[in-house]
Amino acid sequence: MNTTKNTPILSVRHLVKCFGQREILKDIDFSIDHGNVISIIGASGSGKSTMLRCINLLETPTSGEIIFEGKNILDISNNIPLYRTKVGMVFQSFNLFSNMSVLQNCMVSPVTVLKHPKKEARQTAMQYLEKVGMAQYINARPDQLSGGQKQRVAIARALAIKPQILLFDEPTSALDPQMVGEVLSVMSDLANEGLTMIIVTHEMAFARDVSNRVIYMADGVIVEDGTPQDIFGNPQNKKTQEFLARFTKNI
Amino acid sequence: MAADMPTTFLGWVMFIINQYGTALLQGAGVTLLLALFGTLIGCIIGLFVGIVQTIPVTDRTNSGFKFLNKIIQFIFAAYVEIFRGTPMIVQAMVVYYGSMAVFNIDMSAMVAGFLVVSVNTGAYMAETVRGGIISVDKGQTEAAMAIGMNHIQTMYTVVLPQALRNIMPQIGNNLIINIKDTSVLNVISVTELYFVSKSAAGVYYRYFEVFFVTCVIYFIMTFTASRILRYIEHRMAGSADYQLVNDPMADPTGIFPNNSNQGGKQ
Ligand SMILES: Nc1ncnc2c1ncn2[C@@H]1O[C@H](COP(=O)(O)OP(=O)(O)OP(=O)(O)O)[C@@H](O)[C@H]1O
Numbered sequence: 101m102n103t104t105k106n107t108p109i110l111s112v113r114h115l116v117k118c119f120g121q122r123e124i125l126k127d128i129d130f131s132i133d134h135g136n137v138i139s140i141i142g143a144s145g146s147g148k149s150t151m152l153r154c155i156n157l158l159e160t161p162t163s164g165e166i167i168f169e170g171k172n173i174l175d176i177s178n179n180i181p182l183y184r185t186k187v188g189m190v191f192q193s194f195n196l197f198s199n200m201s202v203l204q205n206c207m208v209s210p211v212t213v214l215k216h217p218k219k220e221a222r223q224t225a226m227q228y229l230e231k232v233g234m235a236q237y238i239n240a241r242p243d244q245l246s247g248g249q250k251q252r253v254a255i256a257r258a259l260a261i262k263p264q265i266l267l268f269d270e271p272t273s274a275l276d277p278q279m280v281g282e283v284l285s286v287m288s289d290l291a292n293e294g295l296t297m298i299i300v301t302h303e304m305a306f307a308r309d310v311s312n313r314v315i316y317m318a319d320g321v322i323v324e325d326g327t328p329q330d331i332f333g334n335p336q337n338k339k340t341q342e343f344l345a346r347f348t349k350n351i
Numbered sequence: 352m353a354a355d356m357p358t359t360f361l362g363w364v365m366f367i368i369n370q371y372g373t374a375l376l377q378g379a380g381v382t383l384l385l386a387l388f389g390t391l392i393g394c395i396i397g398l399f400v401g402i403v404q405t406i407p408v409t410d411r412t413n414s415g416f417k418f419l420n421k422i423i424q425f426i427f428a429a430y431v432e433i434f435r436g437t438p439m440i441v442q443a444m445v446v447y448y449g450s451m452a453v454f455n456i457d458m459s460a461m462v463a464g465f466l467v468v469s470v471n472t473g474a475y476m477a478e479t480v481r482g483g484i485i486s487v488d489k490g491q492t493e494a495a496m497a498i499g500m501n502h503i504q505t506m507y508t509v510v511l512p513q514a515l516r517n518i519m520p521q522i523g524n525n526l527i528i529n530i531k532d533t534s535v536l537n538v539i540s541v542t543e544l545y546f547v548s549k550s551a552a553g554v555y556y557r558y559f560e561v562f563f564v565t566c567v568i569y570f571i572m573t574f575t576a577s578r579i580l581r582y583i584e585h586r587m588a589g590s591a592d593y594q595l596v597n598d599p600m601a602d603p604t605g606i607f608p609n610n611s612n613q614g615g616k617q
């Protein structure tokens with residue numbers, strides 16, 4: 101297998117997810133290249149979160165394939181925890197471990213999962229906390245932080261295991277407007293540094309300015325997939341046009 | 352002799368304390384011992400049962416394990432229902448006399464008492480622990496899994512510390528209940544506080560005065576336990592504030608550089 105820039109780092113093939121009788125994801129198909137940033141937009145309930153959760157197996161897909169490093173990770177023999185250390189996730193509700201300090205949050209996975217020595221794990225954690233501007237807060241507990249601070253720590257925690265892809269599920273939706281900016285600016289930095297990211301977001305300006313590709317989802321299918329210029333400037337599908345019409349005044 | 356006997360309530364109380372103070376305190380010691388170790392072992396049993404009862408079974412679990420798991424779950428569920436569903440006083444009788452009659456084991460009353468208190472507490476704690484585990488926010492386990500932890504790692508680093516913190520009040524409650532309820536072990540002649548009191552009261556037929564003293568001793572024990580537990584709960588909650596670290600890289604070897612006494616406690 102060659103690892104040139106054009107080889108997808110992750111491919112989703114014919115992904116289907118049903119909850120009971122309801123088909124929430126219908127034949128989702130896309131791949132993401134190294135260093136790319138994909139924004140996923142779409143109405144509430146269109147299946148964006150479900151798709152992201154399927155990618156790191158918080159939900160078990162009903163059928164389809166997820167190819168990572170040339171292997172279908174849905175094969176039963178695959179080591180799921182190991183895969184998850186390569187595909188990180190940032191949640192809308194932060195989900196910082198409430199029984200740990202900021203620093204411990206960022207060290208726990210490197211130490212318990214990757215078995216890194218504490219000293220090394222600490223240095224890595226500090227490096228990322230520095231990057232998100234939270235190094236001063238290492239002794240704080242999550243419940244003592246603002247939403248924006250929590251989300252920045254959550255990003256540092258995800259980065260501390262050095263994932264190859266980072267998934268974001270509406271990372272700013274639970275934040276007060278004045279805190280959205282601080283989180284988005286951290287994410288733009290990561291994009292500029294070449295981190296591969298898949299971002300579910302309602303921040304259209306961010307999706308337009310930071311990502312190389314935008315996917316519009318509706319009712320469990322990918323309706324349109326293209327560059328931000330195509331999707332925002334010249335949407336082909338009627339659904340996309342209608343959806344974006346509601347947001348254009350925000351951009 | 353009879354001329355020396357006290358005539359007032361307080362006189363009797365003093366008399367009883369003089370005559371039986373040591374015996375009553377020894378009884379209180381046995382009570383505390385049974386309650387403390389019974390609660391401790393009960394918590395360990397409860398923790399174990401609660402943890403096993405919350406092992407997730409998914410589509411990916413292999414069928415051999417699923418079958419084994421079903422059997423174990425049945426046994427644990429039966430254990431919880433039986434020991435919660437029968438009075439401890441009856442369990443004491445069954446264990447003490449039954450061990451002799453059925454298994455020919457000559458158990459001392461004290462050992463039988465420990466066993467009954469521990470196993471009984473274990474049944475209650477199992478439910479408490481299970482509840483504590485399932486009440487931890489699902490986002491916490493998802494976040495742990497999303498950074499690569501398996502079920503066991505998630506349990507001991509994230510879920511159990513939070514569950515334990517949440518069930519501390521119930522653990523304390525169990526301890527206080529045990530301090531009081533070990534009194535039922537008098538039916539198998541464990542020389543705990545109630546048993547000693549009953550014996551002492553019988554000598555002069557001063558039931559009210561003796562049990563008044565007993566009452567005070569029980570209350571002192573439960574009240575002290577309750578205060579200590581409050582303190583522990585308070586400590587577990589961690590400090591109310593934190594300090595900024597101005598030079599975070601100052602001591603890259605320590606977890607909490609500069610101000611090791613500040614910040615959240617696990
Ligand atoms: N565990 C579940 N069981 C049953 N149905 C579910 C479950 N999770 C999600 N769904 C359903 O799947 C659909 C898609 O949900 P999903 O959360 O993926 O939407 P979304 O695009 O992320 O929406 P939002 O923008 O509001 O976050 C919804 O109709 C939801 O009710």
Ligand SMILES: [Mg+2]
Binds near residue numbers: 149269
């Ligand atoms: Mg969602």
